[in-house]
Amino acid sequence: xxxxxxxxxxxxxxxxxxxxxxxxxxxxxxxxxxxxxxxxxxxxxxxxxxxxxxxxxxxxxxxxxxxxxxxxxxxxxxxxxxxxxxxxxxxxxxxxxxxxxxxxxxxxxxxxxxxxxxxxxxxxxxxxxxxxxxxxxxxxxxxxxxxxxxxxxxxxxxxxxxxxxxxxxxxxxxxxxxxxxxxxxxxxxxxxxxxxxxxxxxxxxxxxxxxxxxxxxxxxxxxxxxxxxxxxxxxxxxxx
Amino acid sequence: xxxxxxxxxxxxxxxxxxxxxxxxxxxxxxxxxxxxxxxxxxxxxxxxxxxxxxxxxxxxxxxxxxxxxxxxxxxxxxxxxxxxxxxxxxxxxxxxxxxxxxxxxxxxxxxxxxxxxxxxxxxxxxxxxxxxxxxxxxxxxxxxxxxxxxxxxxxxxxxxxxxxxxxxxxxxxxxxxxxxxxxxxxxxxxxxxxxxxxxxxxxxxxxxxxxxxxxxxxxxxxxxxxxxxxxxxxxxxxxxxxxx
Numbered sequence: 435x436x437x438x439x440x441x442x443x444x445x446x447x448x449x450x451x452x453x454x455x456x457x458x459x460x461x462x463x464x465x466x467x468x469x470x471x472x473x474x475x476x477x478x479x480x481x482x483x484x485x486x487x488x489x490x491x492x493x494x495x496x497x498x499x500x501x502x503x504x505x506x507x508x509x510x511x512x513x514x515x516x517x518x519x520x521x522x523x524x525x526x527x528x529x530x531x532x533x534x535x536x537x538x539x540x541x542x543x544x545x546x547x548x549x550x551x552x553x554x555x556x557x558x559x560x561x562x563x564x565x566x567x568x569x570x571x572x573x574x575x576x577x578x579x580x581x582x583x584x585x586x587x588x589x590x591x592x593x594x595x596x597x598x599x600x601x602x603x604x605x606x607x608x609x610x611x612x613x614x615x616x617x618x619x620x621x622x623x624x625x626x627x628x629x630x631x632x633x634x635x636x637x638x639x640x641x642x643x644x645x646x647x648x649x650x651x652x653x654x655x656x657x658x659x660x661x662x663x664x665x666x667x668x669x670x671x672x673x674x
Numbered sequence: 675x676x677x678x679x680x681x682x683x684x685x686x687x688x689x690x691x692x693x694x695x696x697x698x699x700x701x702x703x704x705x706x707x708x709x710x711x712x713x714x715x716x717x718x719x720x721x722x723x724x725x726x727x728x729x730x731x732x733x734x735x736x737x738x739x740x741x742x743x744x745x746x747x748x749x750x751x752x753x754x755x756x757x758x759x760x761x762x763x764x765x766x767x768x769x770x771x772x773x774x775x776x777x778x779x780x781x782x783x784x785x786x787x788x789x790x791x792x793x794x795x796x797x798x799x800x801x802x803x804x805x806x807x808x809x810x811x812x813x814x815x816x817x818x819x820x821x822x823x824x825x826x827x828x829x830x831x832x833x834x835x836x837x838x839x840x841x842x843x844x845x846x847x848x849x850x851x852x853x854x855x856x857x858x859x860x861x862x863x864x865x866x867x868x869x870x871x872x873x874x875x876x877x878x879x880x881x882x883x884x885x886x887x888x889x890x891x892x893x894x895x896x897x898x899x900x901x902x903x904x905x906x907x908x909x910x911x912x913x914x915x916x917x918x
Contacts, residue, residue, distance in 0.1 A: 437806045444792075444799055451794040451835070516790040523767055523784065524807035524851075670767050 437526065438534055445538035448514070449506060459502065463550040466498035467491060467557050477607070488558060492566065492636025493629050495554035496573035497606055500625065502546045504577030504598050507539050507660065511585025511667045512594055522668040532664035539582065539660065543574035554636070561638020569632035572653045576624045577602070579656025582663035624652055710779070711890035712742040712859045714765050717774035718913075719757070734760050736913030737774070742859060742890040747881060747903065750894045751918075752910030758894045759787055761910065762863045765892075780858025781808075787863040787894075789848040793837040797828070797847055800836070801854065808855035815854070822850040825880055826873070841868040849877070853884075860884065863894045878903055 435443075449455060475490035518535070522528040547570045551563075560566045580601055588594035609629055610620040620626065627648030634641045719735040734757040742748045752758045763769040765776055766784045791800060805815035823829035826846040831839060836847065845868040852860060862881075866874050878900065881891055893904070901907060908915040 440806055441803060444795060444803055447799075448792050448794045514792055516786075516788075517792045519768060520784070520786065520790040520851075521803060521807050524804055525809060526807040670770055 438530060438537070441521075441526070441530070441534035442537035442541070445510070445514075445534055446541050449510065449538065449542060455506070459546060459549055462502050463495065463498040463546070463553040466494040466501075467550070467553045470494050470497070471557075488636055489633040491558045492554060492560070492632050495550040495566075496570050496625065496628060496632045497602075498553075499543070499546045499550040499570045500573040500577040500605075501602055503539070503543045503574040504581035504602060505595065506542050506546075507578045507581030508585040508594055508598050509581075509591070510535060510539060511582055511664065512589070512591050515585075515589070515667050518668045519670070523670070528665050528668035531668040532661055535582075535664040535668075536578075536657065536661050539578045539664075540575075540657075543571065543578055547571040547574050558636070560636060562635040562640070565635035565641065566632060569628050569635055569649065572628040572631070572649045573625055575653040576628065576656040579658075579660040579663075580624070582660035586663035586667045624656070627652060709744060710741055710777075711744050712765065712779070712861075712892065713740070713775075713777045714761070715739045715775045715777075717761060717764055717776065718772045719760055719764060719769070720772055734913060735764070735771075735774075738910060738913065738915045739774075740892070740908050740915050742892050744858070744888045744890050745885055746905045747885045747891045747893065749901065749904040749907040750892060750910065750915075751907060752896065754896055756910040757913055758896070758910055759863055761915075762861055762892075762894050766861055778859055781855055783852035783855065783857030783860045785849050785852035785860075785862045785865045787867070789836075789844045791836045791844065791847065794835055796833055796835050797839075798832045800847060800851060804851050804854060810855060818854045818856065819850070822853060826850055826876070842870060842873065845869060846873070853880075856889075858889065860889055860891045861894075862891065864896070865893065 471491040471494040474494055478490065518531050519528075522531045547567065550570050551560075551567050554560060554566065554570075555563070581598055584594050584597050584601075588597060605623050605625055608620055609623050609626055627645045630645045631641045631649055634645075716737045716739055717735050718733075718737055720731050720733045722729060722731050724730055738757070738761050740748070740750065740761075750758055750761070760769065762784075763786075764771045765778070766782065768784075795803075801815065801819045805812075805819075810818070820829075823832065826849065828843050828846045831843055834843075836844060839847070845865070849862070849865055852862070866877050869877060881893070882903070885891055907918045909918050910916075
């Protein structure tokens with residue numbers, strides 16, 4: 435087994451050994467898709483939006499993947515920073531540690547995506563399953579980036595987790611899908627294109643090429659940022 | 675961890691009648707019979723704390739220097755907050771320095787003051803990961819780990835997760851990870867905190883055996899009661915080292 439495979443595998447194992455994490459991996463998508471979706475629809479109407487129940491159900495699967503991936507990525511950096519730096523210093527190097535961390539984060543992101551996708555499928559069916567799967571994974575990838583960056587920059591676990599939650603809340607409740615604004619600042623939110631894809635896929639509609647290009651660019655950008663954040667956390671540095 | 679930076683020799687022109695140690699110090703050479711394996715010269719470090727308008731700069735190291743030779747046990751003492759751990763982390767490469775030179779020869783082992791471990795991984799999984807980082811094959815790893823588990827007497831905890839271990843056993847793992855690749859230079863930051871008396875004595879026996887085998891060892895502590903076991907002691911005062 436290569437050093438990369440061994441390290442990534444151990445990093446995944448480290449996360450999955452927390453019993454609460456395992457419970458939340460199932461409970462959060464179920465909660466979001468079965469309960470939160472209805473609330474999301476009502477909330478959208480209150481904000482002047484027109485999010486139909488089916489769209490709200492679809493998008494809530496994406497939000498569950500985003501929330502879980504973001505918090506997992508944050509705690510992955512926050513709780514393991516010291517040991518990761520020691521391992522890098524022992525000879526593995528910050529780049530290999532960062533690659534192993536992102537591989538572990540992606541493996542968890544795929545797991546979260548699968549659970550969210552299955553919950554959505556069982557709840558309401560999906561018009562375009564493949565499109566929906568890609569869109570949910572994009573939500574997860576984007577929040578791996580956000581969680582990792584917050585973890586690398588904010589060392590305090592409480593402050594960091596609140597910051598991830600704040601970004602998530604702004605992203606979830608300020609997008610054009612939730613409000614009446616069809617354009618403006620909301621279109622620059624990180625999950626704007628992924629949300630469009632997921633809503634369209636849930637209703638069995640195709641999506642314009644611009645959304646596909648947009649989601650690819652944002653998700654790849656987020657993963658690149660995540661890699662840089664994991665590297666930043668594993669290297670020698672000046673303390674804050 | 676073998677980044678080496680060359681240092682310039684101070685000019686000679688020595689007073690006659692100097693002892694070997696005084697002469698070596700003046701020449702920037704090792705006072706012990708072995709050759710130098712670690713040298714830090716004029717290391718400076720400041721930390722910036724707080725945010726404007728309460729931002730302040732704390733100057734921790736103002737030109738700290740030390741030297742460790744092969745086959746030598748050296749102590750580094752100082753009051754709480756004197757910068758011992760900062761100096762250690764700079765020497766190891768965990769922290770960047772503002773100025774000065776750090777030079778080291780061969781493989782380095784580092785035992786941090788607070789165990790830097792993954793709470794949910796087992797003792798064996800830690801050895802597995804660090805062996806890979808040190809470039810050890812399975813045979814070398816098993817041999818080294820087996821010996822250390824017996825020496826430090828914690829073989830029955832191999833399958834335990836770190837979060838399930840007592841503070842003392844965590845510290846044993848912390849130390850074993852620094853020793854498993856038989857480094858040329860060993861840096862120990864308060865290595866025996868949490869050890870019981872027997873383990874404490876065993877720790878010194880282990881250190882002395884390794885010194886006899888040619889390892890250069892630097893031990894950091896805020897109080898060193900075992901000065902007779904050490905070849906030399908540096909004291910950190912106001913950011914500078916003074917050899918005691």
